[in-house]
Amino acid sequence: MKKTEKRIAHVETWVAQFDQALKSRNISAILSLFVEDCFWRDFVSFTWNIRTLEGHEEISRMLSDNLELIAPRQWSLLETPTHSDGITEAWLRFETKTTRGRAILRLLDGKAWTLLTTADELIGFEEKSGHRRVKGTTHGVYHRDKNWLEQKEEDEAALGHSVQPYCVVIGGGQGGIALGARLKQLGVPTIIIEKNPRPGDSWRNRYRSLVLHDPVWYDHLPYIPFPDHWPIFTPKDKLGDWLEMYTKVMELNYWGSTECVRSNFDDQKQDWTVEVIREGKPVTLRPKQLVFATGAYGPPNIVPLAGIDDFTGEHLHSSAYAGGSSFEGKTCIVVGSNSSAHDIAADLYEFGARVTMLQRSPTTVVKSETLMEVAFKGLYSDIAVKNGITTERADLLFAAIPMKIMPQFQKPLYDEMRARDRAFYERLALSGFQLDFGEDESGLMMKAFRSGSGYYVDVGASELIADGKIAIRSGVEIRRLRSRSVELTDGSEVPADVIIQATGYQSMNRMVARLISEEMADRVGKCWGLGSGFAKDPGPWEGEPRNMWKPTRQPGLWFHGGNLHLSRQFSHYLALQIKARMLGLPTPVFGMRDVHHRS
């Protein structure tokens, strides 16, 4: 038997045994197919949750609760398994009572080390796409039917007034738009609420030199990928235009110039009251599901500064920074050293301001080219596409590595980047800038999942710092403001016409506090973070971003967010969960976490 055939037989045996053990509900037989230190990550298919089960005991508990209800079946190999570094990797397909899904299995010595199970679609309620696409016309029927436009205009006029949406999404940035598109394709009546007038404005309104830091292959939206001539790094206004056209051609119910004023949940009726002001006029919506998609994080985190009343200069948060044109010749202090701090500092420099960056804690910096070459190339690149790794496939491959063991896959990449750019890092360190690669040296991706902060992908600002064109003060904070300067915690004084706090954002549940109630915000708890115990990510360990894209402690309340990648991928699972509830399908949620942190 040839090597490949042997490997196929090997995996097929495992799959047959797994299928049989699931069918006979034999939990110990199932466990015997997994190694001791195993991981089963599930997106909706088994747990109706986003959840990684670590080890036999957690898997056993999940199966005890859900196996009967889920009734998995028809496991089969999707394609020829691959083998490297002692691990056999196989793509599988399977079904449950309500969903059709795919899995990625990694076998170590014949047993499962990692298993990712994902729901692709609801059986009987598949998206009308490909061979299921609609005909689009009522050929042969002529009795004054409404045409497409008339029907669309009638539906749009009714929704939110005579007809209530099943779902309301607060926030019409990339996250709300991607989720809205998924829900549209699943036939879930949805309204997206956005305070800016046009889709894409949340990008357009940012500082003028902003260009995406991630490459095009990583940034696709669902359904309509960027075309082949799209630049690798999308300029902000170009992305804005794309989002605007996307919203239009995907026929989303997008309410621009609309702000949510307040909302509350009716425990009796199990629905929401969402009060909004649309173009100056109040409208009350009554959806069953409410999604916060108000940005990857929450409201701006503005650090209170002693002596603020004495300060005669300008003071703003990075979220209010629209570009450096009015700061020419001014002396500016940028507080913080994450992405926006760097981008803003560079933008100010470009406009002829004198800039000092106050770095409060060590920061992970990697050069954009290096990150592309070392970290993205395998999954999200032109070469990956050539190797058949579409963006959708890359998303699943990346997700197949559980968060717990992700650092051990990430660390070698950052070791390589450091070696590669040694000279750059030496120059940067000489400027006084404090570098790190995370407490466990696992780099920026883990920082993103843990706290969403503490890193910068260098697209130029680090060179300005290394060259001394942007001054750096490290390990200090502002003690107090004076009339036109800042006193630092080391006692030194720095002149300042302008202070910009690039101090990040609060947790998304603070938006719940603002629009619904403090009580509900506390009940659902902090969003984002894995519970790693590292900086800004206190334990206990949760293994998946808190509250994101999955059920929360408040029925009907959801959080959606993340960069373009996460928003693309997880909008799919969130939309399936919402659609299942609309249909009244059984959605037995396993393993919802206790709330340990309020914000």
Add this chain to the structure above:
Amino acid sequence: MKKTEKRIAHVETWVAQFDQALKSRNISAILSLFVEDCFWRDFVSFTWNIRTLEGHEEISRMLSDNLELIAPRQWSLLETPTHSDGITEAWLRFETKTTRGRAILRLLDGKAWTLLTTADELIGFEEKSGHRRVKGTTHGVYHRDKNWLEQKEEDEAALGHSVQPYCVVIGGGQGGIALGARLKQLGVPTIIIEKNPRPGDSWRNRYRSLVLHDPVWYDHLPYIPFPDHWPIFTPKDKLGDWLEMYTKVMELNYWGSTECVRSNFDDQKQDWTVEVIREGKPVTLRPKQLVFATGAYGPPNIVPLAGIDDFTGEHLHSSAYAGGSSFEGKTCIVVGSNSSAHDIAADLYEFGARVTMLQRSPTTVVKSETLMEVAFKGLYSDIAVKNGITTERADLLFAAIPMKIMPQFQKPLYDEMRARDRAFYERLALSGFQLDFGEDESGLMMKAFRSGSGYYVDVGASELIADGKIAIRSGVEIRRLRSRSVELTDGSEVPADVIIQATGYQSMNRMVARLISEEMADRVGKCWGLGSGFAKDPGPWEGEPRNMWKPTRQPGLWFHGGNLHLSRQFSHYLALQIKARMLGLPTPVFGMRDVHHRS
């Protein structure tokens, strides 16, 4: 040796001999590789023309003229050849002095029966797409560079004023937009002029029930295909919205609300003066190339009617028909029996008008479902996509059949359709409707290429005719109008509140007469038609649509048009021809036809 390997070897031998004979400029050796009744269809690569060479003599003449200048080389097999019905089909790649191209070869008994050669790109001036895509940012460079939006706005403000476009396209429908997109990707500064305010309006303004008659796989635009959930048949307003977003995200210089008033060519300077009124203000453009993309055909063909001054009802051409809402209860006569005549008659019926269709000559009718199933399935369908036949591949496969022998491939399809829908055709004939399938029974596709008229893809109107809901009068024309009725050539009289002439369009060169001069319109001659000698397509035989997408007798004057398929495919070759001229590359045009018809 296995069958497949044998076939590969067989084709490789032919290719090697062909390559060698081309390299050594040995025309008789080249001819010896072709059967006697051979066809070599070329799109730009050998002839810098759209031209089918029929038989040894024409091929020999082309090679004598162009072989040295074209210098073809590096012929190789692109993929495993296929074999059926005694024909071996192979995809090849090759280069010329200036282009990189693909070919489709069909071998019969070891010799070439048909060869299609096409230019894909200009060597050294490839589109910046895929692995050639631009980075999109000036990472690391910060000196108040314009950002993407600022640069775009500056360029847009300059073009047509301080900077002259190299090319002006008159007409911003699907044709102008597709060509504009191609030229944009090739870096040819272009302005598209359109009298309607917004891209897509030419579709939006048509009658309300209009839905594309061709399926989605046939209708893709270049660069951004319709997404997978797109309906099979696109409603007109949805297509309008798509074209609008397409124009925006492809960053075309689209001047809406702009009309061309007049134009003329400066023989000395070899450029055009194009006088336009843009939003009420006159602007003079001076491009080197001028493209008429004013619709598949030309201005409306309005048949003069005797007694028109006596007629007290309403009289309009189909191009001015925007929907039947104002015709409820009225007695309407639709003159003509092509697609728009049928669509308008059905729309009027739907709105409660009494409709009579005046059929002047026999018409090809096929049911939409049948056409999809029998004619489109192999190349443009969900199944074709599953078989790896992308739309771009289908376009080339279809083009690989020369026009001369196309009828013999088309006829069996229509025989099958007739057999399949026998009952339908019997019912339709009983109503008095005169059916035909072309003088040589080759069906509607050949009619489309020959005269662009004489057919209808049934999406409902034929059923209404068969049922007597739309009355039909056949083989008659209007002799004269009376006050509120029409006298027909058979002496009968039909009451009429409304007369709609769905009498087609004039040749596109009539637009040249209108905007430039009668003299130039006559010099370039009639557009469209193959010279088949069949109805409305007088000979002599030309073998390719006259004047379309290729050099005309007027330097710098081009015609672009056709349905979404032809517009998608041939915009590519037209754009390459224009770009080559902009670059000053040698473009030796072979075999330009004499002008035999003025219109």
